[in-house]
Amino acid sequence: MSAHAALAGVSRVYPGGDGRAPLHALGPIDLALRPGEFFAVVGPSGCGKSTLLEVLAGLAPASEGTVTFEGSPVAGAVPEGVGVVFQEDASFPWANVYDNVAFGLQGSGLDRSEIDARVRSALAFMGLRDFASAYPAQLSGGMRQRVCIARTLVLKPRLILLDEPFGALDAQTRLLMGDEVLRLWRETGATVLLITHALDEAAMLADRVGVMSARPGRFIDVVETGWPRERDSRLAERPDFGALVARLWSSLRVESIKALGHT
Amino acid sequence: MTRVGWLRLGIIGGAIGLLEILCRAGAIKKVTMVPPSDMVLALGQLLAKGELLDDIGRTLSSVAIAGAIAVAGGILLGIGLHALPRFRRAVEPMLASWYAVPFFIFYPLLVGIFGLSDAPIIVVAVLFAIVAMIVNTLNGLDRVTPVLRKVARVHRLNAPDTVRRILLPAIAPHLLTGFKLATAYSFIGVIASEFILSTSGLGFAIAHAYNNFETRKMYALMLLIIVLVTAINTALFMWEQRLLRRRFNR
Numbered sequence: 001m002s003a004h005a006a007l008a009g010v011s012r013v014y015p016g017g018d019g020r021a022p023l024h025a026l027g028p029i030d031l032a033l034r035p036g037e038f039f040a041v042v043g044p045s046g047c048g049k050s051t052l053l054e055v056l057a058g059l060a061p062a063s064e065g066t067v068t069f070e071g072s073p074v075a076g077a078v079p080e081g082v083g084v085v086f087q088e089d090a091s092f093p094w095a096n097v098y099d100n101v102a103f104g105l106q107g108s109g110l111d112r113s114e115i116d117a118r119v120r121s122a123l124a125f126m127g128l129r130d131f132a133s134a135y136p137a138q139l140s141g142g143m144r145q146r147v148c149i150a151r152t153l154v155l156k157p158r159l160i161l162l163d164e165p166f167g168a169l170d171a172q173t174r175l176l177m178g179d180e181v182l183r184l185w186r187e188t189g190a191t192v193l194l195i196t197h198a199l200d201e202a203a204m205l206a207d208r209v210g211v212m213s214a215r216p217g218r219f220i221d222v223v224e225t226g227w228p229r230e231r232d233s234r235l236a237e238r239p240d241f242g243a244l245v246a247r248l249w250s251s252l253r254v255e256s257i258k259a260l261g262h263t
Numbered sequence: 264m265t266r267v268g269w270l271r272l273g274i275i276g277g278a279i280g281l282l283e284i285l286c287r288a289g290a291i292k293k294v295t296m297v298p299p300s301d302m303v304l305a306l307g308q309l310l311a312k313g314e315l316l317d318d319i320g321r322t323l324s325s326v327a328i329a330g331a332i333a334v335a336g337g338i339l340l341g342i343g344l345h346a347l348p349r350f351r352r353a354v355e356p357m358l359a360s361w362y363a364v365p366f367f368i369f370y371p372l373l374v375g376i377f378g379l380s381d382a383p384i385i386v387v388a389v390l391f392a393i394v395a396m397i398v399n400t401l402n403g404l405d406r407v408t409p410v411l412r413k414v415a416r417v418h419r420l421n422a423p424d425t426v427r428r429i430l431l432p433a434i435a436p437h438l439l440t441g442f443k444l445a446t447a448y449s450f451i452g453v454i455a456s457e458f459i460l461s462t463s464g465l466g467f468a469i470a471h472a473y474n475n476f477e478t479r480k481m482y483a484l485m486l487l488i489i490v491l492v493t494a495i496n497t498a499l500f501m502w503e504q505r506l507l508r509r510r511f512n513r
Contacts, residue, residue, distance in 0.1 A: 080419070086413060088410040089410075090410045090413075094506075103418065107428075137512035
C-alpha cells in the first residue's frame with residue numbers, strides 16, 4: 001500500500017547566526033502515513049514534534065530529505081487537501097462562529113447555498129449549531145477549538161494535522177474532545193496525524209503511536225495499538241490500555257529525562 | 264449614566280455656567296469674550312443666514328481628503344514598513360520624532376510649489392496625520408499572533424488576501440485608534456493652515472473675524488468647530504465601542 005503522506009530522511013536545522021550555533025531540531029526521520037490511519041506522535045518537550053508537523057504540512061521547509069503528499073512533493077506551500085488545527089487559539093475574534101467556519105469557502109467560487117450547507121453541517125457535527133452568531137470571545141477555550149476544527153472540516157481535508165489541539169484544555173474536556181476527533185476521523189475517512197504530549201490521549205486515539213527521542217527528534221519506537229475502528233474514551237477502562245500506556249512511557253521516560261537535562 | 268458620567272457633565276456644565284456669570288457680570292470684557300449663551304445665539308444666526316456654508320463645506324472637504332489620504336496611505340506604508348524590517352529599523356527614529364517638527368514652517372515652501380490653493384493645506388494636514396496611522400498600523404501588525412499567519416498559509420491565501428482577510432481585521436482596533444488620531448490631526452492641520460494661508464474655510468473665517476473685531480462671530484465659529492469635532496469623535500468612539508464589545512465580550 002502506498003503512503004498517503006510521507007517523510008523520507010527528513011531533518012530540519014534552524015540556521016544559526018548572531019553568534020548562535022545552528023539548531024538541529026529534527027531528524028533524520030522517516031514516516032509513511034497509511035491512507036485513512038490515525039497516527040499519533042508523542043515525545044518529550046522540545047523534541048521537534050511541532051516541527052515535524054510543520055514540515056509535513058508544507059509550513060516549514062525540510063533542510064534535508066523529501067516530503068510527499070499523495071505522491072507529489074510538498075515544497076514551500078500547504079497542499080490542497082491538507083487541514084491543520086493548531087494548539088494556539090486560532091479563531092478569528094472579529095468574526096462570528098458562522099463566518100469563522102465559512103472562512104475557507106468564501107471566495108472559493110462555490111455558490112452561497114453550497115457554502116451554507118457545508119457550514120451548517122460542520123457546525124452541527126461539532127455541536128456548534130446554537131452558537132453560529134456568537135463571537136469567539138463569548139465561548140470557552142474548548143468551544144473555540146471546535147470552531148477551528150469546523151473551519152478545517154468544511155474544506156473536506158484528506159489529511160488532517162492536529163498540533164496538540166487540546167493542550168490548553170482541562171483533562172475531562174480533552175477526553176471528550178478526543179471522542180469527537182475519533183468520530184470525525186471515522187466519518188470523514190481522512191488520514192489523521194495528531195501531535196500530543198499526553199500518552200493516554202495518543203494511546204486512546206491512534207492506530208499507531210510514534211515515540212520520539214529528545215532533540216533532534218527521531219522515532220525510537222512505533223507501536224500498533226490494534227484498537228477497532230469503532231472506539232471511544234471508554235477504552236481507558238480496559239486492562240490492555242494501561243499496558244499500552246506503560247509501554248509508551250517506558251520508551252519515553254529516558255528521553256524525557258534527557259530533555260529535562262537539556263533545558 | 265454612571266456617577267462619574269454625571270460628575271463629568273457637572274464639571275463641564277459648571278465651567279460653562281461660571282463663564283456665563285463672569286461675562287454677564289462684566290468681570291470679562293465684552294470685547295474679550297461674549298457669554299456662552301450668546302455664542303450659541305450668534306452661531307444660530309450665522310447658520311440661519313447661510314453665509315458660512317461655503318466655509319464649512321470647504322473645511323470639511325479638505326479634512327475629508329486629507330484624512331482619507333492619511334488613513335489609506337498610512338495603512339499601506341505601515342504594511343510596507345512591516346514587511347521590510349531593516350528599512351523599518353532605519354526610519355523608525357524619524358517616525359518617533361516626527362511630531363517634534365512644527366510643520367507649519369514649511370508653508371512658504373508649499374505655497375511656492377502649489378500656489379495659494381487647497382493643495383498646500385491638504386499636504387500639511389496629510390503630513391501631520393499620516394504618521395499616526397503608520398505607527399498604529401505597525402503596532403497592530405507587531406501584535407498579530409504567528410498562528411494567524413499560519414492559518415493564512417493553511418488556507419493558501421496569497422499576500423493581498425492575507426492582508427485583506429486576516430491581517431487588517433486582526434488589527435482593526437489599532438486601525439481605529441489610528442483613524443481617530445488621523446481625523447483629529449487632519450482637522451488641526453487644515454484649520455491651522457487656513458488661519459494663515461487661505462482665503463476661505465473656517466480657519467480663515469475665524470482669523471478674519473478676529474482681525475475685524477467681530478468678537479461675537481469669532482466665538483460662534485469656535486463653538487461650531489468644537490461641536491463638529493466632538494460630534495465626529497463621538498461617532499468614531501461609538502463605532503469603536505461596538506467593535507470592541509463583540510471582540511472582547513464586554
